[in-house]
Amino acid sequence: MGHSTEKSKGTVCVTGATGFVASWLIKCLLQDGYRVRGAVRDPENYEKAAHLWALSGAKERLQLVKGDLLVEGSYDAAVAGCEGVFHTAAALVRIKSDPKPGAVTYLDEYSWSSIFFCTKYQIWYSLAKILSEQEAWKFAFLHSIDLVVVLPSFVIGPCLPYPLSKTAQDICDLLNGGRNFGIHGRMGYVHVDDVARAHILVYETPSAQGRYICSAQEATPQELVQYLADRYPHLQISTKFNDELPKMPYYKLNTTKLQRLGLNCKPLDVMFDDCISFLEEKGLLKRKPEKTPTSSSTPDEHSKDSVLQNV
Ligand SMILES: NC(=O)c1ccc[n+]([C@@H]2O[C@H](COP(=O)([O-])OP(=O)(O)OC[C@H]3O[C@@H](n4cnc5c(N)ncnc54)[C@H](OP(=O)(O)O)[C@@H]3O)[C@@H](O)[C@H]2O)c1
Structure with a gap:
């Protein structure tokens, strides 16, 4: 832009x-x-x-x-x-990934995913994002275009289009007890409003340049579902996954560049509160059946401790 x-x-x-x-x-x-x-x-x-x-x-x-x-x-x-x-x-396509574990990595705007890695593990969506951004930088340089790139993590929040977009549908499935979300591995999360505001902020700030990571908080799928199950006990959130969780590198996203420009992203509770009220208004979320005095705990009954405190 x-x-x-x-x-x-x-x-x-x-x-x-x-x-x-x-x-x-x-x-x-x-x-x-x-x-x-x-x-x-x-x-x-x-x-x-x-x-x-x-x-x-x-x-x-x-x-x-x-x-x-x-x-x-x-x-x-x-x-x-x-x-x-x-x-x-x-x-947008669904991600196929089988990355190998590694040490804690701190990712900032100088970090790029490896083309070799994405090709080897057939992570076509990420590969397409890298190649298209590289082309955009070359084109902008050659044609003196003032380009700034916003790099959001997984976007959460009210999804205006209906049918829901793919990532919003993945969240809706997760909140309805789906067990396939584990494939995403450890990710950052960000409110859609912050993503939009970040775009407008970098556009309206003449000194903004280069790339900006836009993300509020990271979590593993296990941490996320436990947090959600604790916070929204009326929903049918499963804390189990169908597949073994991929062993993702433990990365942290450095978002200080965007913060220095004046944007502090909303935390996980706000993004999921907004997302869930929106989906509930649309009638897209299933509630847990009311417990009768005789009904027993389900195997998915979660602990009350939020595992996100350490994230
Ligand atoms: N959602 C996330 O969690 C997330 C995270 C990080 C980055 N991003 C990036 O943010 C951008 C928007 O993502 P999103 O979640 O909003 O995706 P989305 O809901 O799927 O929207 C993408 C839009 O692109 C259009 N599109 C698809 N193929 C096209 C084509 N061949 N030519 C022109 N337009 C085409 C579609 O519009 P029409 O069908 O109406 O043409 C679609 O509405 C993408 O670049 C994505 O990579 C998203």
Whole structure:
């Protein structure tokens, strides 16, 4: 994305506009007074974009145009005349991974995943993210484009698009007792509102440059489900997983660069409270059946100690 050069809120383009992150970003941009041109693959599909048209300010300041990552030149019209571009479009696929354990690693904006590793373990999504970001940096350098990259961890929070996006569906499944989440391994988590706010912050801060990790807190799948089961005992959260948990390197994310710019990410309880109230309002979460005096504990009955205290 390029920096905002004027004080007035001009027109910005958001690619992949119907997506989880993009929809929340568009909500914030409209709230802040921007005119937004959203690029989607099928602007005629009103149903898919209905949640965008329902946003405050959308009728006056949102426009949806066509753009497809796989069609060269198809974003030319979408970005023409825009002061900035928020590029969030991506084909999200489920992750296949089998990484090997390692020592504690501290990751910052200088850290890049290994292309060799991603290829060897067929982690195609991550590989695509590395290669496309590297291309973006080369292109920005050659064409003097002011590029800043926001690197969110796993995004949690209200998901405006329906059907839910893939990662939001994974969380919904987890909250409904699904046992497949372990495949994600140890991850950072961040509120979708912080991801959107981080994008706008780096756009509006002329001194912002390079890459920014945007994440609140890390947790292993086991730590996460135990925390969630303790905090939301009315939900059918399982603390067991179908598969053996992958042995992930114990990394910590260094987020001081974004904090120095003024963004402190909301903690885990806020992101899951917001996510869960949203999913409950939509009727997408199952409650545990009320216990009768004769019913006994289930094998998944969790301990009351939060394991996240040490995270
Ligand atoms: N969700 C997370 O936890 C997370 C974490 C870190 C980074 N990210 C990154 O954040 C960005 C947004 O993620 P998200 O979770 O919001 O994903 P999402 O809900 O799946 O949204 C991605 C959007 O990209 C568009 N898209 C897919 N294939 C496309 C193509 N060939 N050409 C043009 N557009 C295409 C889709 O819009 P249409 O179908 O309407 O065209 C879709 O709505 C991605 O770059 C992702 O890698 C996400």
